Amino acid sequence: MSYPQEMRSRPVHPNSESEQSEQALLRYIRGRAGQTSLGSLRLGIGDDCALLRPRRGEELAVTTDLSIAGRHFRLDWHSPESIGHRVLARGLSDLAAMGARPVAAFLSLGLPRELTAASGRKPAWIQRFLDGQFALAAAHKTPLAGGDLSESLIPIADIVLIGAVSRGKALLRSNARPGHLLYVTGTLGGAAAALARIEELASSHSGSKPPRITKNLEAQLAPHLYPQPRISQGLWLVRHGLASAAIDLSDGLSIDLAHLCEESGVAAEVNAALLPIHAAATLEQALNGGEDYELLFTAPPTASLPRKIVGIPVTLIGRILPRRSGRPALTLLTPHGREPLNPKGWQHFA
Amino acid sequence: MSYPQEMRSRPVHPNSESEQSEQALLRYIRGRAGQTSLGSLRLGIGDDCALLRPRRGEELAVTTDLSIAGRHFRLDWHSPESIGHRVLARGLSDLAAMGARPVAAFLSLGLPRELTAASGRKPAWIQRFLDGQFALAAAHKTPLAGGDLSESLIPIADIVLIGAVSRGKALLRSNARPGHLLYVTGTLGGAAAALARIEELASSHSGSKPPRITKNLEAQLAPHLYPQPRISQGLWLVRHGLASAAIDLSDGLSIDLAHLCEESGVAAEVNAALLPIHAAATLEQALNGGEDYELLFTAPPTASLPRKIVGIPVTLIGRILPRRSGRPALTLLTPHGREPLNPKGWQHFA
Numbered sequence: 001m002s003y004p005q006e007m008r009s010r011p012v013h014p015n016s017e018s019e020q021s022e023q024a025l026l027r028y029i030r031g032r033a034g035q036t037s038l039g040s041l042r043l044g045i046g047d048d049c050a051l052l053r054p055r056r057g058e059e060l061a062v063t064t065d066l067s068i069a070g071r072h073f074r075l076d077w078h079s080p081e082s083i084g085h086r087v088l089a090r091g092l093s094d095l096a097a098m099g100a101r102p103v104a105a106f107l108s109l110g111l112p113r114e115l116t117a118a119s120g121r122k123p124a125w126i127q128r129f130l131d132g133q134f135a136l137a138a139a140h141k142t143p144l145a146g147g148d149l150s151e152s153l154i155p156i157a158d159i160v161l162i163g164a165v166s167r168g169k170a171l172l173r174s175n176a177r178p179g180h181l182l183y184v185t186g187t188l189g190g191a192a193a194a195l196a197r198i199e200e201l202a203s204s205h206s207g208s209k210p211p212r213i214t215k216n217l218e219a220q221l222a223p224h225l226y227p228q229p230r231i232s233q234g235l236w237l238v239r240h241g242l243a244s245a246a247i248d249l250s251d252g253l254s255i256d257l258a259h260l261c262e263e264s265g266v267a268a269e270v271n272a273a274l275l276p277i278h279a280a281a282t283l284e285q286a287l288n289g290g291e292d293y294e295l296l297f298t299a300p301p302t303a304s305l306p307r308k309i310v311g312i313p314v315t316l317i318g319r320i321l322p323r324r325s326g327r328p329a330l331t332l333l334t335p336h337g338r339e340p341l342n343p344k345g346w347q348h349f350a
Numbered sequence: 351m352s353y354p355q356e357m358r359s360r361p362v363h364p365n366s367e368s369e370q371s372e373q374a375l376l377r378y379i380r381g382r383a384g385q386t387s388l389g390s391l392r393l394g395i396g397d398d399c400a401l402l403r404p405r406r407g408e409e410l411a412v413t414t415d416l417s418i419a420g421r422h423f424r425l426d427w428h429s430p431e432s433i434g435h436r437v438l439a440r441g442l443s444d445l446a447a448m449g450a451r452p453v454a455a456f457l458s459l460g461l462p463r464e465l466t467a468a469s470g471r472k473p474a475w476i477q478r479f480l481d482g483q484f485a486l487a488a489a490h491k492t493p494l495a496g497g498d499l500s501e502s503l504i505p506i507a508d509i510v511l512i513g514a515v516s517r518g519k520a521l522l523r524s525n526a527r528p529g530h531l532l533y534v535t536g537t538l539g540g541a542a543a544a545l546a547r548i549e550e551l552a553s554s555h556s557g558s559k560p561p562r563i564t565k566n567l568e569a570q571l572a573p574h575l576y577p578q579p580r581i582s583q584g585l586w587l588v589r590h591g592l593a594s595a596a597i598d599l600s601d602g603l604s605i606d607l608a609h610l611c612e613e614s615g616v617a618a619e620v621n622a623a624l625l626p627i628h629a630a631a632t633l634e635q636a637l638n639g640g641e642d643y644e645l646l647f648t649a650p651p652t653a654s655l656p657r658k659i660v661g662i663p664v665t666l667i668g669r670i671l672p673r674r675s676g677r678p679a680l681t682l683l684t685p686h687g688r689e690p691l692n693p694k695g696w697q698h699f700a
Contacts, residue, residue, distance in 0.1 A: 049445060059403040062454070064458050064497055066500050160412075
């Protein structure tokens with residue numbers, strides 16, 4: 001049963017060349033999508049809707065993330081594989097932050113015609129995009145259950161992720177309490193440091209030519225080009241019932257911690273000396289750089305956290321405090337004393 | 351509990367004017383979204399994911415529809431309210447075709463900055479867009495559970511609808527069998543006729559100025575501007591167990607019937623004399639015009655269909671035949687005899 005939800009485009013003249021190539025593209029996507037296992041997905045691409053059947057005692061987590069060329073990725077900087085990976089990683093990371101198991105993905109793509117056409121023997125841009133996306137999807141057993149495809153002057157990709165989690169067990173942003181300790185998975189600032197390196201390469205290339213990113217360089221830039229959503233770590237936290245609240249680090253530690261504190265009605269203190277800063281990154285990048293896609297979570301002081309969760313280090317970085325009016329919600333403890341930690345923004349390619 | 355899924359944008363400088371107005375916009379959306387009832391939606395805007403808790407014995411139907419300016423709507427032809435309505439109607443219609451009850455909507459919006467800013471006392475474009483969308487959402491008890499918001503040079507809106515249906519009871523495209531009869535709700539071609547009228551008005555306006563669509567004219571053009579998804583009729587069909595297969599008429603009768611026949615492995619014959627053609631429409635528009643969003647469904651000949659379902663007429667228009675190789679899948683019976691019915695495409699604003 002490898003049907004499911006309609007993946008269609010607006011047909012024009014069914015026998016025209018462009019229509020035929022669109023139909024071929026849809027068959028290609030459907031064929032690729034069918035290769036992954038279905039699990040809770042009962043009906044996939046091919047009908048008006050996909051059908052999902054959650055297991056008994058589970059509820060479903062849903063998240064959507066819109067990526068737009070020039071804002072979330074650049075065609076001249078990112079390989080199609082990296083863009084496909086990054087689009088899916090954003091959605092999977094939201095599931096990870098709830099401790100949900102991926103059940104299905106839906107992809108809406110708006111692309112200029114030239115990105116959907118193969119030229120000679122070289123695969124079309126969209127095929128390489130899907131290669132990148134399906135590789136990450138396979139790693140997290142996430143079938144593509146549907147979506148939509150349309151022509152668009154500016155490339156856009158909207159990803160929808162649906163996950164499953166035991167009823168009442170999802171990790172929320174709103175359950176952090178004063179006295180709880182603050183933890184983070186992995187390292188911080190690596191994605192921002194890699195992005196800064198890409199910007200540097202681009203500006204040294206005199207504008208006319210895009211920077212060439214070799215395979216070797218790509219490995220160094222992996223924290224930005226191929227971020228790893230912490231699905232296994234989120235599942236582990238739910239299974240062991242240790243975390244009180246969680247959020248994924250998509251916008252940056254300072255902003256995402258501010259979100260968590262706001263939803264929980266608490267304040268937080270971060271100890272700069274404890275931060276697991278990525279080897280290539282600065283403190284500033286660790287605090288305010290986005291897209292690390294690590295998990296930031298809280299746990300009661302009685303909880304005994306291991307040093308690693310499914311192979312990824314876990315680091316204590318601070319604690320939750322009561323919120324007091326007139327005091328900053330976030331403070332940073334440094335060798336020079338205590339200072340307000342202002343949630344600093346992050347934009348990709350302004 | 352009127353939380354739900356993260357509706358966020360990429361923050362830039364948290365204290366900048368644009369960031370403040372974006373935050374205000376998100377609060378506005380969250381406030382408006384919270385006004386509708388939640389039902390199976392346990393957690394809405396405000397966390398990494400929304401949480402849905404299907405009732406026992408239900409499965410979930412999921413559909414996504416991408417709308418792009420210049421392709422699915424035009425800023426100079428459609429009012430913001432109409433665009434908001436149409437975006438949601440596309441998704442609801444897919445749920446209707448499965449016989450599913452709406453549970454939650456997710457909206458990803460990419461908009462140029464000028465469409466999100468209010469100018470003086472006039473509401474911003476996005477507010478009027480949401481007015482149109484929330485009005486239709488309220489009519490079908492569909493809470494907005496989350497989404498994403500980003501700046502985009504070209505306006506785009508991706509809508510995700512999640513519905514619930516009793517396990518194994520969803521109306522599929524794939525269960526039509528030879529001998530079954532073919533029915534359609536409402537009238538056909540009205541949306542295409544209204545669109546043709548808009549195009550006529552636009553071309554008579556010498557290009558420089560957009561056509562003024564008055565309230566009076568808007569009522570005439572309602573089949574295109576405010577199509578009504580047949581949610582109640584789909585639910586009725588599931589409840590009474592009369593339909594064997596169903597699809598919604600989004601691309602046009604000839605194309606959508608071809609999809610249904612392909613998924614069921616059958617052929618079909620349509621009787622032109624039986625078609626409920628909209629008063630303003632031609633046979634051509636009834637056969638090949640898109641966006642009527644009526645339901646096309648099949649039922650065994652033993653099924654006794656009423657003349658109306660929840661106030662909407664139901665018309666017998668043909669029958670399902672065995673598929674024979676070398677014969678056209680679709681035939682049209684006319685006063686002049688039998689002819690092949692070619693699935694003809696439909697594009698909005700090519």
